[in-house]
Amino acid sequence: MAKARIPAGEGDQAVAAAVAGDADRPVTATAVRYLLQLLADRYPGGAVEVRVPPFGAVQCIEGLDHRRGTPPNVVEMTAPVWLHLATGQRGWSEALESGAVQASGSRADLTGRLPVWRESVQR
DSSP, rough: OOOOOOHHHHHHHHHHHHHTTTOHHHHHHHHHHHHHHHHHSSOOOOSSSEEETTEEEEEESSSSSSOOSOSSSEEEEEEEEEEEEEHHHHHHHHHHHEEEEEEEESOOOOOTTOSOOOOOHHO
């Protein structure tokens, strides 16, 4: 069964609320999942798995698709870190170097792929 897509209007509202600090857990979950959805839409594929526990994960970026077990290229972070990266409030290199992002595998690099959402464009 396919996951339900988050409509743009609902996703944009959730992201705006989460970025402003006005989001409860369900709204934060929607924002995280919507931003993951945008990443997978913009960079389709299955070479890298981006995880934001407990809210969601997507496979993205062209390359060898992964089907079973732990993927060879994994990026994992908390929801606040993902919200900041995906909206351009934090840079990939800084987040990686500070340990806020765990990335393993030769393709687990989101440089040039973030941000996927910009508030000024969404309004």
